[in-house]
Amino acid sequence: MTPEQQLTELKKGIVDLISEKELLVKLKKSQKEGKPLIIKAGFDPNRPDLHLGHTVLINKMKQFQDFGHRVCFLIGDFTAMIGDPTGKNETRPPMTEDMVAENAKTYARQVYKILDSNSTAVTYNSEWFKKFTASDFIRLSSQYTVARMLERDDFSKRFKNHEPIAIHEFLYPLVQGHDSVAMQADVELGGTDQLFNMLVGRDLQKDASQEQQVVMTVPILEGLDGIQKMSKSLDNYIAVEDSPREMFGKTMRVSDELMLKYYELLTDISVADLEALRVEVQSGKKHPRQVKVDLAKFLVERFHSKEAADSAEVEFDRIFVNKGLPDDMPEKDVSPSEKGVCVFLKDLDLVSSNSEARRLIEGHAVEIRGEKVKDPKMTLVLSAGDEFIIKVGKKKFAKVRVRG
Amino acid sequence: MTPEQQLTELKKGIVDLISEKELLVKLKKSQKEGKPLIIKAGFDPNRPDLHLGHTVLINKMKQFQDFGHRVCFLIGDFTAMIGDPTGKNETRPPMTEDMVAENAKTYARQVYKILDSNSTAVTYNSEWFKKFTASDFIRLSSQYTVARMLERDDFSKRFKNHEPIAIHEFLYPLVQGHDSVAMQADVELGGTDQLFNMLVGRDLQKDASQEQQVVMTVPILEGLDGIQKMSKSLDNYIAVEDSPREMFGKTMRVSDELMLKYYELLTDISVADLEALRVEVQSGKKHPRQVKVDLAKFLVERFHSKEAADSAEVEFDRIFVNKGLPDDMPEKDVSPSEKGVCVFLKDLDLVSSNSEARRLIEGHAVEIRGEKVKDPKMTLVLSAGDEFIIKVGKKKFAKVRVRG
Secondary structure, eight states: OOHHHHHHHHTTTOSOEETHHHHHHHHHHHHHHTOOOEEEEEEOTTOOOOBHHHHHHHHHHHHHHHTTOEEEEEEOHHHHHHOOTTSOOTTSOOOOHHHHHHHHHHHHHHHTTTSOGGGEEEEETHHHHTTOBHHHHHHHHTTSBHHHHTTSHHHHHHHHTTOOOBTHHHHHHHHHHHHHHHHTOSEEEEEGGGHHHHHHHHHHHHHTTOOOOEEEEEOOOBOTTSSSBOOTTTTOOOBTTOOHHHHHHHHHTSOHHHHHHHHHHHSOOOHHHHHHHHHHHHTTSSOHHHHHHHHHHHHHHHHSOHHHHHHHHHHHHHHHSSSOOOTTOOEEEEOSEEEEHHHHHHHTTSSSSHHHHHHHHHTTOEEETTEEOOOTTOEEEEOTTOEEEEEETTTEEEEEEEOO | OOHHHHHHHHTTTOSOEETHHHHHHHHHHHHHHTOOOEEEEEEOTTOOOOBHHHHHHHHHHHHHHHTTOEEEEEEOHHHHHHOOTTSOOTTSOOOOHHHHHHHHHHHHHHHTTTSOGGGEEEEETHHHHTTOBHHHHHHHHTTSBHHHHTTSHHHHHHHHTTOOOBHHHHHHHHHHHHHHHHHTOSEEEEEGGGHHHHHHHHHHHHHTTOOOOEEEEEOOOBOTTSSSBOOTTTTOOOBTTOOHHHHHHHHHTSOHHHHHHHHHHHSOOOHHHHHHHHHHHHTTSSOHHHHHHHHHHHHHHHHSOHHHHHHHHHHHHHHHSSSOOOTTOOEEEEOSEEEEHHHHHHHTTSSSSHHHHHHHHHTTOEEETTEEOOOTTOEEEEOTTOEEEEEETTTEEEEEEEOO
16 A cells, blocks of 8 residues: 555544644655554553443554554553552552553453554553653653643643642653653554643654654544443443443444444444445435444454354344334343342342242243243343343333343 | 740741741750751752851751751752753753762861751752652652642742743752651751742651641841842852951941841841840940941851951951041952052053053052052962952052952
8 A cells, every 4th residue: 555545544533633744754754664653552551441442542553553564552551550649549559560461461362352463562661661760750841841731631621620730640641751752653542632642742752852753543432322432430332352242232222323433433444435334324225224233243253253243143133123022121230140030030020929930931921032931940140241131921021231 | 945945046037937836846845855856958069159148047057056956958969960951051960979079068168167067967868869769759749739839939920921830840849848758857947938848848748647847937148239139140248268358348348237137147146135236236335337347257257267357357457447548449340360560550540551550669659458569570469359459649549359
């Protein structure tokens, strides 16, 4: 691919690009000299459970990797090992080296579902910050002014609202910026919320007489609700390690509009093909349901396998499709556990007593996951993230979701 | 002395005292337990030439020392060894350990003219900051907020005027504050311009569960002009290492008002005696000139010896007193050098030619330092800080000052 073609694809789904001109120059130089660009993306070792929101960034890394560039997965373990220095945030205790190493493994297991492990470098910023002295830190912090730091969106808001900003918070963007100097990064990728910090990297590289990195931001992915950003705490996420069935089912629940956004941000679809797909859906040439099934299968295949994608589709159809199920089925959230089926039916208020449950099962009137239950003594295994439908008699239904 | 009596004397000449109550508690506790208080005062190893402005502080240290407390002379070599990290201030290059040691010796030579060397501790803050890691620095900086730091007078002014404040400037008050924690200081002494930084020390000690230090500020001493602060660059200073003659002469030049202030800040005079002296001068019971001579002799004696003080007075009288000299003598500033006397007279425009100078000298019409010049070939040694009068014929006078 020519540098110009690379640029077109790399720009797909990007919010900020500082600057396009510089990126093209770097891509040309790289091709001319046969020297890959160094692509930096930082990850917080505190939260190694990735969801699809994170994969937007990883997909962009993958594109660079496919074009022959050197992708560096930077684990920001230096600050993680400090934890919350104010001691106020008890949920973020300092991490030990072992914890960091453990979480790095978890990261690797997940990202190598997308990235090629052979041509991905994993780097830890403690490598250079361990050697940093107090004097080095003072020198680093002399390179930025208070006023410029207060230009950062969240700092300026908090300052105006008289909310405290501890001084060490001013040091973290400098730490991230110095990472770019230490790595001699050509490009830094991050979410839109990282724009300021990545620009600090450009400034510090300039001070260090290095060529400045190109900064590219990817959008924050909306969660399944289509409103808030995808996040574990909002329970509107698809985790990279979700089971095929969960991944498929969750994808099928998104709106048609969000579906197209997920295509843009989560798949390798080219700019031209995405536009064509949008037209086909809007004109009714393609049915949204089928397009959504394709997306769901694509995601399951990417994070599991083609076989898993096929069986997830079959199972989804078997349970949810063509069963004359009512649209307004009550949904029941339960905790993971193992339970006798009769107790379970009683717990869900689908029967009034254990004996009624037993009678109904013996009369073949209870169906779980599309299959008749035959043994009233059967034990149900309720695994986290599981989702299925229970039918009792001809009119009682419930959709059960096991909390993750 | 009782703690209450100590307090009365210690308060003399003090601007801020935070707090008097805490100081009294500490003094009482110290006396009861027979444990001296730790008195901290920081000095910048960059500028080891002390003038009397500095001795205001050192006198206060002396008082504490006389009351049996432990005086710690803290050399802030840690930041001095960093120099100006922005590299913009070329006049302040990083100091080496040797330079620090050399300047510390210079300091010691000067301060031991006032303090008792046997009971003065000299401490270097590199002792603890050398062991400080980058993580320690982040933890330290997490203990203070940006808003509180911007409360410091000069920061808030610069911030309002959109003048840049580099982030490392926020770290220096924390460094100074941490010194108090490391030293477990009971009292910190400094100029009024140090108030904010010393209060940071109180806060950091509190965070470290230590008893908070008492903060005492001494006024910034006015220079010989009585207007601006005493400073080397303004050339309105008396250096601790000035010669007896310079010290005596400079003191005799100050105004009567400033003389009383110098008594207050530069001598050991008690509060009661100072008040009595003020009344005696104002009522005319004592002649200001004599009071000034006493001050000049006191200073020369403190920094040199009693003999030096006596001869400085004799010499001063011989040159300046009872010679019928005009009040409006022209003053001539010259550079240190060695010169033939005839050339010198010509340079000062006291004669129109070398031959006129020779004729006048041969006619016994030229007087320097109160003595007739007899040899036209005499060489004059002009030493830095020297001051004397030249008389040519009956009407031409000049007061010569050799630049320091």
